[in-house]
Amino acid sequence: MDESIQNPGACAAPAGKLNFQPSLPVMVKLAEKRCETQNTVSLLFEHPSEDKASFRPLQNAPGQFVMVWLPELNEKPFVISYISDTGFGITVTVRGNFSRRLSELQIGQKVGFRGPFGRGFSGMEDYAPEKIAILGGGCGMASLALLAQKIPEANIIQGAPSSSELLYAERFPRQIIFTEDGSFGFSGRPTQWLEGKLSGGVEMLYTCGPEIMMKKVVSLCNANGIRCQAALERYMKCGIGVCGQCECDGRLVCRDGPVFSDSELQQMPSFGNTRRNAAGQRIKL
Numbered sequence: 237m238d239e240s241i242q243n244p245g246a247c248a249a250p251a252g253k254l255n256f257q258p259s260l261p262v263m264v265k266l267a268e269k270r271c272e273t274q275n276t277v278s279l280l281f282e283h284p285s286e287d288k289a290s291f292r293p294l295q296n297a298p299g300q301f302v303m304v305w306l307p308e309l310n311e312k313p314f315v316i317s318y319i320s321d322t323g324f325g326i327t328v329t330v331r332g333n334f335s336r337r338l339s340e341l342q343i344g345q346k347v348g349f350r351g352p353f354g355r356g357f358s359g360m361e362d363y364a365p366e367k368i369a370i371l372g373g374g375c376g377m378a379s380l381a382l383l384a385q386k387i388p389e390a391n392i393i394q395g396a397p398s399s400s401e402l403l404y405a406e407r408f409p410r411q412i413i414f415t416e417d418g419s420f421g422f423s424g425r426p427t428q429w430l431e432g433k434l435s436g437g438v439e440m441l442y443t444c445g446p447e448i449m450m451k452k453v454v455s456l457c458n459a460n461g462i463r464c465q466a467a468l469e470r471y472m473k474c475g476i477g478v479c480g481q482c483e484c485d486g487r488l489v490c491r492d493g494p495v496f497s498d499s500e501l502q503q504m505p506s507f508g509n510t511r512r513n514a515a516g517q518r519i520k521l
């Protein structure tokens with residue numbers, strides 16, 4: 237295990253600090269819906285009244301996720317993208333049935349939560365904020381949002397196909413934006429920003445987004461002595477290291493990740509190449 241990542245996993249959290257248990261979903265009422273883009277919505281919830289501090293440990297570990305349960309439908313992982321003293325939120329991009337049903341929830345309806353789980357981003361305290369880059373693509377910005385909230389002076393770079401798909405433009409106004417169609421910010425991909433910084437300026441990079449993009453980002457970092465961590469997405473069922481569904485080159489993404497360091501990623505040939513579908517079959521990315 238790379239010593240640069242300290243494990244703040246939920247299972248290791250001190251007893252009594254977390255409200256949501258590994259095995260039992262806690263039902264929480266939807267308090268607010270925030271439209272982020274045409275097909276992405278943030279769902280905001282109040283901390284369960286019995287423990288208002290339930291999500292506070294997450295502020296030290298952005299990138300952790302919760303298992304979200306819609307009774308009689310399914311349970312899927314979502315990163316915590318909003319946190320405050322009073323509540324927390326997730327950001328949902330509509331892809332299939334589950335995410336569509338989540339996005340259609342009405343204020344006051346209840347959703348089940350387990351978690352938070354996994355190992356988030358770490359090590360930011362070791363770098364000056366201006367030497368840190370937070371580079372996201374598409375829905376991957378959700379995973380990076382609490383990190384950007386924690387280090388607003390860092391370089392925050394976002395790439396999207398077009399301006400209509402940009403996330404959190406007003407929330408993080410210092411973002412450097414790249415759009416593939418040139419409809420906002422710089423024309424092109426966010427990796428171009430990194431290519432311009434390879435001779436100095438960035439010492440630590442955190443990334444989440446399409447895996448092909450992350451593969452390129454991590455390769456550039458490795459070749460140029462920039463430390464980095466990437467958040468992986470794999471199909472999950474239990475979220476707590478029991479079922480094996482999220483296995484990736486001998487590691488369980490739900491328990492050992494979803495954030496992995498540069499040295500760990502170098503030992504994971506599936507990174508940027510293959511993932512498992514719901515049936516556990518390995519498929520090309």
Ligand SMILES: Cc1cc2nc3c(=O)[nH]c(=O)nc-3n(C[C@H](O)[C@H](O)[C@H](O)COP(=O)(O)OP(=O)(O)OC[C@H]3O[C@@H](n4cnc5c(N)ncnc54)[C@H](O)[C@@H]3O)c2cc1C
Nearest residue numbers: 301312313314315327328329331332333334335378469470
């Ligand atoms: C740790 C973790 C955190 C996550 N956080 C978020 C989050 O913050 N916000 C969010 O919107 N989603 C997040 N996801 C994804 C989420 O859990 C669901 O997988 C997603 O919403 C799709 O579920 P669905 O049932 O709606 O679609 P599905 O029916 O599962 O899929 C619909 C279509 O999308 C394709 N698809 C599904 N997953 C992927 C993928 N990873 N890459 C490429 N194509 C895919 C399927 O092949 C299918 O064609 C996260 C996943 C993980 C593992």
Ligand code: FES
Nearest residue numbers: 473475479480490
């Ligand atoms: S989702 Fe079951 S082991 Fe990771």
